[in-house]
Amino acid sequence: MIRRTLGWAARLYPRAWRERYGEEFLxxxxxxxxxxxAAVWDAGKGAIAMQLHHHGRVFLRRAAILGAAGxxxxxxxxxxxxxxxxxxxxVGAANxxxxxxxxxxxxxxxxxxxxxxxxxxxxxxxxxxxxxxxDILETMRKSIKxxxxxxxxxxxxxxxxxxxxxxxxxVANDLVSALLQENRASNGAxxxxxxxxxxNPAPIYPNRPVFALSGLLGGALLxxxxxxxRRA
Amino acid sequence: xxxxxxxxxxxLAEGDKHGYAMMEDIxxxxxxxLGPGTLxxxxxxxxxxxxxxxxxxxxxxxxxxxTAAGRRQLAKELESLGSFVATGRxxxxxx
Numbered sequence: 335m336i337r338r339t340l341g342w343a344a345r346l347y348p349r350a351w352r353e354r355y356g357e358e359f360l361x362x363x364x365x366x367x368x369x370x371x372a373a374v375w376d377a378g379k380g381a382i383a384m385q386l387h388h389h390g391r392v393f394l395r396r397a398a399i400l401g402a403a404g405x406x407x408x409x410x411x412x413x414x415x416x417x418x419x420x421x422x423x424x425v426g427a428a429n430x431x432x433x434x435x436x437x438x439x440x441x442x443x444x445x446x447x448x449x450x451x452x453x454x455x456x457x458x459x460x461x462x463x464x465x466x467x468x469d470i471l472e473t474m475r476k477s478i479k480x481x482x483x484x485x486x487x488x489x490x491x492x493x494x495x496x497x498x499x500x501x502x503x504x505v506a507n508d509l510v511s512a513l514l515q516e517n518r519a520s521n522g523a524x525x526x527x528x529x530x531x532x533x534n535p536a537p538i539y540p541n542r543p544v545f546a547l548s549g550l551l552g553g554a555l556l557x558x559x560x561x562x563x564r565r566a
Numbered sequence: 567x568x569x570x571x572x573x574x575x576x577x578l579a580e581g582d583k584h585g586y587a588m589m590e591d592i593x594x595x596x597x598x599x600l601g602p603g604t605l606x607x608x609x610x611x612x613x614x615x616x617x618x619x620x621x622x623x624x625x626x627x628x629x630x631x632x633t634a635a636g637r638r639q640l641a642k643e644l645e646s647l648g649s650f651v652a653t654g655r656x657x658x659x660x661x
Contacts, residue, residue, distance in 0.1 A: 340602065351610065358585055359606050361626040365586035366602070373601045380603020384610070 346381035404553020422493025506532035
């Protein structure tokens with residue numbers, strides 16, 4: 335098995351090298367009493383080094399061409415992806431029982447409340463032309479995050495992810511207002527307090543430099559593989 | 567000293583050897599186990615530089631010979647290593 339793999343690894347060397355050293359290399363492998371996987375790894379590394387030695391310019395040229403193409407393509411794709419904004423508020427809930435908190439959040443995320451928010455802010459205008467309202471509400475629920483920062487029991491964050499920053503901010507703050515309203519309705523169950531109102535957020539997605547860099551690296555890697563497979 | 571090129575030159579200084587014989591000899595005198603990729607990578611570089619050459623035989627296992635240039639190169643490398651070893655020993659107080 336290992337000898338067969340080593341024979342296969344020998345085929346990764348440049349043709350000129352194989353013509354000169356291929357038979358000797360295989361004879362040496364046959365002479366080795368018990369070659370291990372370390373020998374396979376060594377032969378693989380040797381093949382890459384020899385390809386670079388013999389065809390370094392071809393490698394570099396192909397990696398550069400496909401790397402540049404990947405950079406441009408990934409950059410263009412990232413420009414087609416709409417920005418997404420996440421705005422969140424921090425709400426204090428020091429004396430609020432967890433069951434009250436849960437009930438309040440459930441009420442705020444109720445169908446009726448969400449429909450009100452969708453109508454008020456005219457959210458998901460394009461999606462609404464082609465999807466039923468229930469699907470829109472499901473999408474909205476997925477875009478609302480409620481979490482406790484660092485597992486805190488005394489405060490929680492409520493945020494909204496949307497393609498428009500000011501709208502994400504307004505909806506997040508409306509969700510907080512609705513929570514406060516719910517809280518006032520439940521007498522003697524502790525008070526929510528707004529610690530940080532939701533700000534007008536910067537876009538969190540897509541990270542275009544990371545997209546373009548990934549395209550560059552992916553393209554360069556493909557170029558190197560192409561040069562290896564089409565070795566002379 | 568693990569540079570495969572010097573190990574191969576040192577091995578061939580004793581006499582002509584083919585690939586596997588070099589691997590065995592190097593493992594014996596330097597305690598270094600060279601893989602086939604490293605060995606033939608170094609052999610091709612040494613041959614390119616004219617420091618070793620393959621003897622023309624009909625067999626698959628070609629023995630290699632140290633050339634005069636290779637012998638000079640080995641002497642130069644050993645001299646440099648000797649100076650390095652002497653300095654290291656002096657600094658350790660082991661003159």
